[in-house]
Amino acid sequence: MRLNWTDRTILRKGDKAVKQLQRKSLYRYAAALFVFLCYLGICLAVFFIGIQRAVEKNTQTLLADNVARQSSLMVSLMDIEFETLSGMASYIGSQSDAQDNQRLMAALAGESKFHRISYFTLDGAGYSNEGPVNMDARDRDFFKKSIQGQEAVSSPYESRVEGDEGREFIALSVPVYQGGAIAGVLVGSYDVRHISEIPFSSLYGGSGYVYIVGKDGEVVAMDSRYSQQWDRVNFYDFYKDYTFGPGASLDSVRDDFNNGNSGVRLLKKGSDIRYLAYEPMGYNSWFLCYVVPQEDAQQSYAFIREYEVALSLFVVAGLIILLSVMQYINAKDRKMLVTKAQTDAMTGLLNAVSTREAINAWLAGEEACGMQALIMLDIDKFKDVNDTYGHAVGDEALRQSAGLLRAHFRGSDIVGRVGGDEFIIFMKNIPDDAIVIKQLERLCAAFHSLRVAEAPELRLTCSAGAALVPKDGVDFDDLYKKADEAMYMVKRGSRDGFYIYRA
Structure with missing residues (x-):
C-alpha cells in the first residue's frame, strides 16, 4: 500500500480528530462537574437552611418557655407579697389602734420589699408607715376593686403619691375586714423593676432586658438599664420602625395583646436583630416582655455554626481533591486519546x-x-x-x-x-x-x-x-x-x- 504524502487532507483530518476527541473529553468532564457542583450546592443549601430553621425554631421555643417560666415566677412572687399583705390586713382588722398599726406597717416595710405600706379607710383617707398619705384613694382603681373584696394591682401612674415622681412603684392592695365587713384597704407600694429584673438576670448572660406593658401599649415598668431609652414611649410607637419576622407585623403583636396570647417575634432594624418574647401575666391585662439580641439568644447553638464552617472547609477540600483527581483523570484520558489517535492500532507503532x-x-x-x-x-x-x-x-x-x-x-x-x-x-x-x-x-x-x-x-x-x-x-x-x-x-x-x- 502506497501513501500520497502530499495529500495534506489526511493530516488535517487526523489533527481534527484528535482535537475533537480532546474537546469531547473536556466537555464530558465539565458537564459532569457542573451537574455535581449543582447537586452539591443544592444539598448544602437545603442542609444549611434546614439547620438555620431548626436553630430558629428551637431558639424561639426555648425563649417562649423561659419567658413563660419567668412570668409564672413573677406572679408567684407577687402572690407571696399579697399573702404578706393579707396577713397584715387580718391583724389590722382585728384591732383599731392606728399608732400600733403604723408601727407594724413600718416594721413590715423595713423587712419586706415594700417601699411603703398604707392603710385607707372607706372615706379614702389614709396613713402609711411614713405618716399621713396626701391622697384621696376613692378615685383610684385599686381602691375601688379592693373595697369590692378583690386583690388588685395598680399601674405606677395610678399608685403614685406626692414624692414618688420618677419611681416605678405599683400598688398591691387587699381588703381589710372588721367584723366580717370591709372596713378599709391595705396597700403596699412595690418597686416593679425589682420584681421584673431579678428573674431574667441569669438568662443569656444578662444581655436582654425586660419590661411590663399593658395591652394598650402603655409601658408599666422598664428595666432600669433602659428606662431612659424608652422614657414613657408607647410600646407600639417604639417598635413602629422595626421590621418583624416572616408572617408577623406590629398589628399581629397588637392582636396577641388584645387576645391575651403569648408569642415570640423576630425584630429587625438595620443591623440590629433581636427577639421579642411576651407572656400574659394575669394582672390588669399586663404582658411580661423580654427582648434579647438574636446572637445572644442563639449562643448555645454557636457550636453548630462551627460545625457548618468545618463542613464547608471539608467540602471545599473535597472539591479541590475531586478537581485534582478529575484533572489527573482528564489528563490521563487526553494522553490516552492522543496516543490512540497517534498510534497504529495493529502494531502499536506511530501511525x-x-x-x-x-x-x-x-x-x-x-x-x-x-x-x-x-x-x-x-x-x-x-x-x-x-x-x-x-x-x-x-x-x-x-x-x-x-x-x-x-x-x-x-x-x-x-x-x-x-x-x-x-x-x-x-x-x-x-x-x-x-x-x-x-x-x-x-x-x-x-x-x-x-x-x-x-x-x-x-x-x-x-x-x-x-x-x-x-x-x-x-x-x-x-x-x-x-x-x-x-x-x-x-x-x-x-x-x-x-x-x-x-x-
Whole structure:
C-alpha cells in the first residue's frame, strides 16, 4: 500500500480528530462537574437552611418557655407579697389602734420589699408607715376593686403619691375586714423593676432586658438599664420602625395583646436583630416582655455554626481533591486519546500522520545535528502472505515485524507504520552512513528469523531504502520520496535487501 504524502487532507483530518476527541473529553468532564457542583450546592443549601430553621425554631421555643417560666415566677412572687399583705390586713382588722398599726406597717416595710405600706379607710383617707398619705384613694382603681373584696394591682401612674415622681412603684392592695365587713384597704407600694429584673438576670448572660406593658401599649415598668431609652414611649410607637419576622407585623403583636396570647417575634432594624418574647401575666391585662439580641439568644447553638464552617472547609477540600483527581483523570484520558489517535492500532507503532509530524518536528528543532537517516521498509510479497495464510497470519506477521523494528533501533529513533506493510524508521544524529548500512544488514538478517506460530513454514524477508540528511534533503517529503525510490530499486531486483539512495 502506497501513501500520497502530499495529500495534506489526511493530516488535517487526523489533527481534527484528535482535537475533537480532546474537546469531547473536556466537555464530558465539565458537564459532569457542573451537574455535581449543582447537586452539591443544592444539598448544602437545603442542609444549611434546614439547620438555620431548626436553630430558629428551637431558639424561639426555648425563649417562649423561659419567658413563660419567668412570668409564672413573677406572679408567684407577687402572690407571696399579697399573702404578706393579707396577713397584715387580718391583724389590722382585728384591732383599731392606728399608732400600733403604723408601727407594724413600718416594721413590715423595713423587712419586706415594700417601699411603703398604707392603710385607707372607706372615706379614702389614709396613713402609711411614713405618716399621713396626701391622697384621696376613692378615685383610684385599686381602691375601688379592693373595697369590692378583690386583690388588685395598680399601674405606677395610678399608685403614685406626692414624692414618688420618677419611681416605678405599683400598688398591691387587699381588703381589710372588721367584723366580717370591709372596713378599709391595705396597700403596699412595690418597686416593679425589682420584681421584673431579678428573674431574667441569669438568662443569656444578662444581655436582654425586660419590661411590663399593658395591652394598650402603655409601658408599666422598664428595666432600669433602659428606662431612659424608652422614657414613657408607647410600646407600639417604639417598635413602629422595626421590621418583624416572616408572617408577623406590629398589628399581629397588637392582636396577641388584645387576645391575651403569648408569642415570640423576630425584630429587625438595620443591623440590629433581636427577639421579642411576651407572656400574659394575669394582672390588669399586663404582658411580661423580654427582648434579647438574636446572637445572644442563639449562643448555645454557636457550636453548630462551627460545625457548618468545618463542613464547608471539608467540602471545599473535597472539591479541590475531586478537581485534582478529575484533572489527573482528564489528563490521563487526553494522553490516552492522543496516543490512540497517534498510534497504529495493529502494531502499536506511530501511525502515518504521527510519523510525519514527529519527523518534521525533529528536523525543525534544535536538537537535530549532523547526519540523519529516513528508512522505508516493506515486507516482501505480503499480499501473498494474506492470500495464502489468511489475514490473521498476516496481522501477526505485521505485529512481529513491528516488535523487531522496536528492538532493533534505539528508543529515541522514530518508528512508524505508514501503510499496509510499509514502515518508516528515522535514525537521529548518526555519525555517518556506515551505521545505517550496518543496521540494515542486521535488520534484513533478523527478518529471516521471524516465525509465525500459525504458519511455521512461512519465511519473511524485507526490502528497505534509505535517504540521508542533509545530503538527500532536509524535509520529510524529499526524504520520503528518495527513500521510497531506493526501496523500490531493491523490490524491482531480488528483494530481501536494502539500498542507500544515490542521486
